[in-house]
Amino acid sequence: MAAKYELNDASVIVVVGSGAGGGTLSNELCQKGHKVVCLEAGNFLTLDDVVNDEFTMWGKLTWQDPRTGQPIWIVKAVGGSTMHWAGYSIRFNDYEFKPRTTYGAVAGANLLDWPIGLKDLEPYYDKAESKMGVTGTNGLPRQPETNAFKVVNYCAKKAGYSFEMGPSAINSVVRDGRPSCQMIGFCTSGCKIGAKWSTMYTEIPRAMETGNFELRPNSMVLQIQHDAKGKVTGVLYADKDGKHQVQKARIVCVAGNSIESPRLLLNSASSMFPDGMANSSGQVGRNYMRHASQHIYATFDQPVHAHRGIHAPGIMRSEARFDPSRGFAGGYYLQIFDVGLPFTALSVVPGGWGRSVSGLVDQYDHMVAVWTCAEDMPQAAARVTLDKSMKDQYGLPVPNIAPVDDHPNDTALLKHARGTLETIFRAGNAKDVAWRPPFPNSHNMGTLRMSAKPADGVCNGWGQTHDIKNLFISDGSQFTSSAACNPTLTIVALEIRQADYIHSQMGAGTI
């Protein structure tokens, strides 16, 4: 049922990337009858390739092409980072679309309001939650409480707080041709049974079924090409054999995650666009955001066995609010997040060596971990650029993610979150409570942000670039601010909405 398009077929829409953004957009466009070629840099794995082994799957899934600067953990495979995400699916709060208005001027932060608000996205959040099977929405039951959840919520309740199971895009019932969660664990190593939503086995096969979709895995897009009028005409890519090909296109949609997407625009510089494509604002690559985050470990006299079941069972929402009396702008979620022994050891090692580390690992089966997911302030210095001193296997300059210190707002917020968790775990009679820095960033946002005015950002409220009408940003790069919640649900909602817009604009003949 898969389509096959000619390289010189200039009527196709090219989507670069097949993750939460690109996979969703591809399917939505195909459902509306549009012809889509999706170029994915990584392999097309099957569930047979998924094993319950953290380092093995890290090797199979991780984007390991060279880059410099901050450590990043994203996926290079069909499905993109939906293969390794943990499933938490939370909507933005209304104020999080208006950070500049709500927080006022924050020194050292490049805050800007989104050109859209919660009202614009609500109908698409509805569709996204339905598509992804988010627990606690659309009448779908929450998952049953896991060991880690029971222990954390037991402590929280003693301190006057409360956690909830989910909301999570992991099937709690058989649904959408996929099984319900079997509490295997290993969510972040790829779900072996496909209970967790990933575009690899939902959007991609759905798009194939339409007969309008051609997926080309192992195809790394090197450059977006344009004509004399500055309109995008197609992409240059290295195919599975490393051969350079040019795929013509009516529209190009970029969804390579917030590192590779700006890198592609920068690497597409030409005599007409010497600073990179769609970069008249100079904002391409700027305002890189991850979430302000940290791990807190607590150990107990009694066993926990937190590795049994979903990695990410539940969250606490009550600190995800705007309340300047706490001494910082933005809010945070506390999210239970337990992984296997190898990755737990990896995570506790940055705290040093010796008995302070091994003493924690010794208590692995008596331990819970909670991750802080908090709004990150966009900083001018936090930026993706080309590092011309190093080239990748395709001969292109590698991306550099400028290492920047946490903004003072992030620091204040994380300290508050540590205080909250300390209170919670002490109330539950925890033995040891330890704090560790986060894993390399998996939540990557900004770098091609939406803005009402072309001078402030790269794309408009539909993800369409201000400079080039037939070039779209179709991933988390569009985010004007990070909000406190995990990005995937919002990316999916934005892409369902973007597909509607592209469809209507094509119908109107404007692109």
Place this chain on the structure above:
Amino acid sequence: MITEKPTAIPQLTRRTFIKAMGATGVTVYVLWSSPAWLGPRIALAANLSTLNATQAKEMLAMARQLFPHDKLGDEYYWVVVESIDKEMAGSPELAARIHDGLTQLNQAAGGDFAGANANQQIAAMKKVESTPFFSDMLNKTQFYFYNNKAVWPKFGYEGSAWEKGGYINRGFNDVTWTDG
């Protein structure tokens, strides 16, 4: 991984290293008084290509001090030594860095790191903490030690679960001390 074979040498004692020349290089046997669960005394054998027996002993002692788990025998740390040795064989730069680092470590310990007591070993390691050698050792020991499936049960980690149907019927919610 651990290679186990019955030994022909009787009366072996813990942390005894016996060096014997093999056809392809130096063979080092690390032997220990095996815990009861291992049954009769056995030996771990490995062809070490870049480390001599003294260096292997030093690396073993360092790996232990990096992540000390009193409940675990040397055989689990020996996996680290074997694995790093294998990496060194493929990377002359790494081999040089580790050889030099072990020399520095010995100097920091007053000449004999492996023979020093725990406090002296820790003090010596602190002196070389900022070297690339130390971060290599830290990262590689972390990986090879905790990613060894044989150590997982010692920490209550049960490994691959999908083939057993996950934990939906095997204890994902068996904690009861939080009830009531």
